[in-house]
Amino acid sequence: MAVSETTNPNSQNVFMIIRKTLSRAVDMIGGTSMLIFLFRRILAAIPVLLAITLVTFVLSHLLPGGPFNAVGQRRMPEYLIQQLEEKFGLNKPLLVNTWNDGYFPDGDDWRIIGYRTEVHTEGGGARGDIHQVENEVLRIDLLDSQFFNYVWDALHLDFGPSLNVALRDQNVQVSEEISKRLPVSIQVGVFAVLLGFVIGIPLGVLAAVYHNTLIDYGAMFFAVMGQSVPNIVLGPILIIIFAVELGWVPVIDQQNQWREGPELSLYYLKILALPVLALGTGMSAGIARLTRASLLQVLHEDYVRTARAKGLRERVVIYVHALKNAMIPVATIVGPLLAAVLTGTFVVELIFTIPGLGKVFVDSVAARDYTMIMGVSLLYSIFLIAGNILVDIMYTWLDPRIRFD
Amino acid sequence: MNQVAPDTLSEHAGATSSETGREIILEVTDLKKYFPIKSGVLFQREVAAVKAVDGVSFKIFQGETLGLVGESGCGKSTTGRTILQLYRATSGSVKFRGQEITSLKGTSMRKMRREMQMVFQDPYASLNPRMSVGRIVGEPLVVHNIGTKKEREERVAELLKLVGLNPYFVNRYPHEFSGGQRQRIGLARSLALNPSFIVADEPISALDVSIQAQVVNLLEQLQDDLGLTYLFIAHDLSMVRHLCDRVAVMYLGKIVEIAESEELYTNPLHPYTQALLSAVPVPDPVVEEQRQRIILKGDVPSPINPPIGCNFNTRCPVAVDVCHEEDPKLEEVLPSHWVACHRVV
Amino acid sequence: MAVAEGAEPISLEEESIHKSANPWADAWHMFRRNKASVISLITIIVIVFVAITATFWTKAGLIDARTGAKARHTINPVNQTAQDAYPDPGICARDGQGQNPYWCGWLDDESLAVVQDRYCFRAAPDVNQKQWCYVLGGDSQGKDWLSQTIYGAQVSLSVGFVGATMALLVGLVYGVISGYYGGRVDNIMMRIVDFMYGIPYLVLVILLQVFFTEIAREYQDSERGGFVGFVLDLNQDMGGLLFLFFALGVLSWIGMARLARGQVLSYREKEFVEAARAVGAKDRRIIFVHLLPNIMGPLIVAETQQIPGYIFTEAFLSFIGLGVQPGTPSWGAMISEVRTRGGFFSNRHILLVPSLALVITTLSFNFLGDGLRDALDPRLRGT
DSSP states (O other): OHHHHHHHHHHHHHHHHHHHHHHHHHHHTTHHHHHHHHHHHHHHHHHHHHHHHHHHHHHHHHSSSOTTSEETTEEOOHHHHHHHHHHTTTTSOSSOOOOOSSSOTTOOOOOSSEEEEEEEEEOOGGGOSOEEEEEEEEEOGGGOSHHHHHHHHHHTTOOOBOOSHHHHTTTOBHHHHHHHHHHHHHHHHHHHHHHHHHHHHHHHHHHHHTTTSHHHHHHHHHHHHHHHSOHHHHHHHHIIIIIIISOSSOSSOTTOHHHHOOOOSHHHHHHHHHHHHHHHHHHHHHHHHHHHHHHHHHHTSHHHHHHHHTTOOHHHIIIIIIHHHHHHHHHHTHHHHHHHHHHOTHHHHHHTTOOSHHHHHHHHHHTTOHHHHHHHHHHHHHHHHHHHHHHHHHHHHHOTTOOOO | OOOOOHHHHHHHTTOOGGGTTSOEEEEEEEEEEEEEEEEOSSSOEEEEEEEEEEEEEEEEETTOEEEEEOOTTSSHHHHHHHHTTSSOOSEEEEEETTEEOTTOOHHHHHHHHTTEEEEOSOTTTSSOTTSOHHHHHHHHHHHTTOSOHHHHHHHHHHHHHHTTBOGGGGGSOGGGSOHHHHHHHHHHHHHTTOOSEEEEESTTTTSOHHHHHHHHHHHHHHHHHHTOEEEEEESOHHHHHHHOSEEEEEETTEEEEEEEHHHHHHSOOSHHHHHHHHTSOOSSHHHHHHOOOOOOOSOOOOTTSOOSSSTTTTTOTTOOGGGGTOOOOOEEEETTEEEOOTTOO | OOOOSSSOOBOOGGGGGSOOOOHHHHHHHHHHTOHHHHHHHHHHHHHHHHHHTHHHHHSSOOOOTTTOOOOOOOSOOSOOOTTOSSOOOOTTOTTOOSOOOGGGGGOOHHHHHHHHHHHEEESSSOTTSOEEEOTTOBOTTOOBHHHHHHHHHHHHHHHHHHHHHHHHHHHHHHHHHHHHHOHHHHHHHHHHHHHHHTSOHHHHHHHHHHHHHHHHHHHHHSOOOHHHHHHHHHHHHTTTHHHHHHHHHHHHHHHHHHHHHHHHHHHHTSHHHHHHHHTTOOHHHIIIIIIHHHHHHHHHHHHHHHHHHHHHHHHHHHHTTOSSOTTSOOHHHHHHHHHHTTTTTTOTHHHHHHHHHHHHHHHHHHHHHHHHHHHHOGGGTTO
């Protein structure tokens, strides 16, 4: 009691401070309606994610063959495949377990729900004799399938070990591998988005300010060009020009920098340059067109005309009054753009042999590495959904006229 | 809410002994139209309703023009559309020549639609921009499979002439016409099926003042020639006085006063009608000098949560306790003059 | 019936000389004013024509991947003296035999060697074997690169057109039903679309393509009848395109469905639709006569702008070996040979020829899309 009495005023103070900070934070991100909106959107995303998990799971398991069928060119013996499948739980039914024979080794009956005696060994080594311990465990046999086991584990943030032969022998977990490869993709993606904005916005502004002049036509021709040259063309051309002919950058990453993690050095910038350029050019084209369209529209609005009528200099009109509002639609594409870049770095990663997430995914599909396929797809889905939510938030943030309903 | 039994209302509303001789073309009894508001993350459920029309009763006699006036958002347009069954009524009845039409479906509904038509407010939105004038005006004939192609073409030309347009225009598209001309096209379309009753939903409010008179004169002319009956929805009170035989005033989904046109304008009884009329300028300078505007305080309450008791009690300058408790009934206080107000007895 | 007196008939006789302004005619008029779009349209028509008549231009087929049969190629062997008894000396033969092109005299010895090396091929190392020379070179297997590129146009164009048409049709039907009928139907249909928006496009396409290619490969060795066999056979004959269409189409329609729904919603409450309902028009008439003609413009524009996307995706899939079946010429697959055939360093025509074809095609579609947007979707004019 004494303790609580002495801390009481203090804790109340702390409580007040927390409350104030919280309410200020809530105000900053757009008031309670925004929070409720965010909460609802996240809630709505859960069933979507579950459904996506189911689809990807079924699809990846439908692929002919399995992760253990062969090592390199050699086929694995049948008994080894069986043993491995049992070890990783791949012998269980895919979606719903309706077995009542063959699977349960202790001869227990299959039941939808009930207690089961599980036996496991304890002791051995320094801890004395080996003895067996029996445990009563509540089991739902119906859900003892590959899918529900995966979902259950995933809810505990356990995405399982990689089944790819190159990784499973070292017991590499999917989450480990992803956390190693994701930063590579993110670096390329984020730099590319940045480059896209750095080139795209000035280009779009120039085109709009000098509407229907040569500058406009030139900028828009560049933009259409940028949208028309795919990465599988631009990538090799960049390699030929900058790596082979000019020799400014290495053709491939000889120092294994991608794998060892980034390090701010000239070499790192060099190997980053081409993939970022390849990804960023196409993006800058889209951003330039959007900026131009948006700015042109705003320049025809009444308040811009008023600003001009007041006698403000054209530069002030454009950069102070118009540009801020013209940036609203441009800013809203950041979310989907990031999502698209992160889920779409496949091309660039394969051309420039960057060991990023896209490369991992393509490899894991080839190796029937189910857990890795699932892990990467789920991550991509989360990116996409988050990107979509981000658009809506950006809209309200930038344009107070839009309300959450 | 104080509901009035429909049977008692239908005996009274709008009709008086002196009018019993005239044929009733349309009878609306306790008509309600609620628009549900839905919400929900995954599955939508109804959380509230906009009570756009909340128990409206009146009668329209053969060959007359009934004006329906009120502020925007008071439910007058919804009333018109619900009568024409463009919206399904939430409850209440609409009888056209004695026949209940709220329950009609399919073929019988289509047959009924030939009798009653609508003229729309926005001459730009009411014509399909991808159809030529000939197709627009002839569409009702096609829908009801009337006549051969040749006969339909003749009828379209005749209709265009009737509304004062050159039949030469049949192959033109709506965007080539002015607002007034477009409104004539819309009128020609609504006349194609020879209806006897027309709901005119603010047909002139989107037009220039100079054009308004032309269209109003055309409407009057057509009424005389074709024996039409109009429900004329408007917020322009002076035009209503000129055109209408009787006028009903609506406020927040309810009718607060119905009377003969002249009677209503010279002797408004409901405080809301008085306020509305006080805003109309009078062309006589002597009277205009004496005109005193009654400024209503506050805003129109939300039709989602109308006030308890009388709808108007939040803004009424003469409201008393009973107005906050009981919903006033529409009662005949003078011959042919019906008012829903506790203070007028 | 009398003409209303209050309003004098408005005569616009003098104006009537002006031709009827049908909205579609208006759009065509608008489109024609955009030179880049017109040139693009002509380019696309030429490409389509060349692709359809590919066999004519290349005179013979390519190496058949399934049977491994020798190609009866070729396009434009510069020296057409195939029936000569003499072994063909090839392009710019030094001994002056054959009919050398006029520019042979401009080359020095070194360039001559390069030209011989890159453009002329022998079916066997034997010097006496007949040698083929290609205008745009060939690959090391003796496949003519130009005829491959022409055949590649068939794949890219059909992927673009079929992808766009499927997305437009499915999305249109889905969006119109959802938007027009509204209520619970709309709610459920839009939840499904929301769900599909969360699926990463390339992930699904890659998974499906791996599945299809594996199935197709397994099928090669076994006999299977019935519908499945028929579909697999058809896919085989189409060089894997059938399944590719499906994989590309599974998700592509959802954007269109949203757009169509939005358009329907914006028009559904328009007064002219209400007017049609007031005269007793049935749903079918309202949808086909009143809604569709008004909403088609923006949808067609959006879908034209999507075509380069389908072409890119096919090229990328073929690039990583998950597109058309091996041996079917596709620009993406051709570009991928740049990695295996040393295209970075010497044989750059391997990259440049299909790349150029790809870029010209997508450039044309992009310009065409812009022109169509200006013509059909006036709200977005000039953006």
